[in-house]
Amino acid sequence: xxxxxxxxxxxxxxxxxxxxxxxxxxxxxxxxxxxxxxxxxxxxxxxxxxxxxxxxxxxxxxxxxxxxxxxxxxxxxxxxxxxxxxxxxxxxxxxxxxxxxxxxxxxxxxxxxxxxxxxxxxxxxxxxxxxxxxxxxxxxxxxxxxxxxxxxxxxxxxx
Amino acid sequence: xxxxxxxxxxxxxxxxxxxxxxxxxxxxxxxxxxxxxxxxxxxxxxxxxxxxxxxxxxxxxxxxxxxxxxxxxxxxxxxxxxxxxxxxxxxxxxxxxxxxxxxxxxxxxxxxxxxxxxxxxxxxxxxxxxxxxxxxxxxxxxxxxxxxxxxxxxxxxxxxxxxxxxxxxxxxxxxxxxxx
Numbered sequence: 379x380x381x382x383x384x385x386x387x388x389x390x391x392x393x394x395x396x397x398x399x400x401x402x403x404x405x406x407x408x409x410x411x412x413x414x415x416x417x418x419x420x421x422x423x424x425x426x427x428x429x430x431x432x433x434x435x436x437x438x439x440x441x442x443x444x445x446x447x448x449x450x451x452x453x454x455x456x457x458x459x460x461x462x463x464x465x466x467x468x469x470x471x472x473x474x475x476x477x478x479x480x481x482x483x484x485x486x487x488x489x490x491x492x493x494x495x496x497x498x499x500x501x502x503x504x505x506x507x508x509x510x511x512x513x514x515x516x517x518x519x520x521x522x523x524x525x526x527x528x529x530x531x532x533x534x535x536x537x
Numbered sequence: 538x539x540x541x542x543x544x545x546x547x548x549x550x551x552x553x554x555x556x557x558x559x560x561x562x563x564x565x566x567x568x569x570x571x572x573x574x575x576x577x578x579x580x581x582x583x584x585x586x587x588x589x590x591x592x593x594x595x596x597x598x599x600x601x602x603x604x605x606x607x608x609x610x611x612x613x614x615x616x617x618x619x620x621x622x623x624x625x626x627x628x629x630x631x632x633x634x635x636x637x638x639x640x641x642x643x644x645x646x647x648x649x650x651x652x653x654x655x656x657x658x659x660x661x662x663x664x665x666x667x668x669x670x671x672x673x674x675x676x677x678x679x680x681x682x683x684x685x686x687x688x689x690x691x692x693x694x695x696x697x698x699x700x701x702x703x704x705x706x707x708x709x710x711x712x713x714x715x716x717x
Contacts, residue, residue: 417673417674419562419564419674419675419676420560420562420615420616420617420660420663420676421656421658421659421660421663422616422658422659422660423655423656423657423658423660426655426656429653429667429674431669431672431674434669435650436650436653436667436669436674437653438653438655438656440655462654462655464654467654469653469654469655471653471655517655518655518656518657519654519655519657520654520657
């Protein structure tokens, strides 16, 4: 008798923040780019440093290290351009990371009730247990942005 | 994962903008929103000092065409360091006179991108969106975003209280004079 174990492998991007590694579902990653000039302007949203220009888009830069490590990154080598969902809409967001990223396949263990909201699950890789990040919970955004408000805002921007 | 292209106008429509500085920060405003540009010196004579608790960004009011306008310090509004202000913009269809450092230049905007949803606090009231100009990104301010209706009501109440206090003081003074 042959026992077949079906592994539910998914693709993840491993990113490094300081000494720690985290994972993000590869479905939520657009690209990895070298740091470029950050344009800063007044705002009140914590964790957003400013914006970068990338392929004609204006992309907000969000430093998630402080929340994940308890301190800001002293060095950053790349921006991981991730896709952040806002209800039915999605937008790019640049996450500063310390080192190169790696694409891997792994089986995810879903997060438990005791895990923080930004933890989507856990994967085992190279002898480490790595947090899979839920970017929608980790990065700022309106909790429930009314759709009508979005449409009005878009129309205003097109004006 | 591919995303839909960024929000932009289908046809290239341009808009004249004024690039200006407030608190040292470069900002843009549609020139159609600016009714008048005046120097602070020429404007100061017509302004009256007011005090609205909790609204340090407004220190003066101006009565124009039977309407009370409020002078908003741009640097304080955006939480920037205070810099010497040289000009004011009288903003069309608002009750705001905006105190700014100065005008940088006039320019033309071809695209206005909605403020990314990651920005989810007061700045959504401050800006119409962001525009890329000369490989730089400049926020385009919303003229009606400098004073909320609640702030205007508070300022109107402060002005009214100040006027009533002046009238009461004048009445007391004349009554005292009559007794003497």
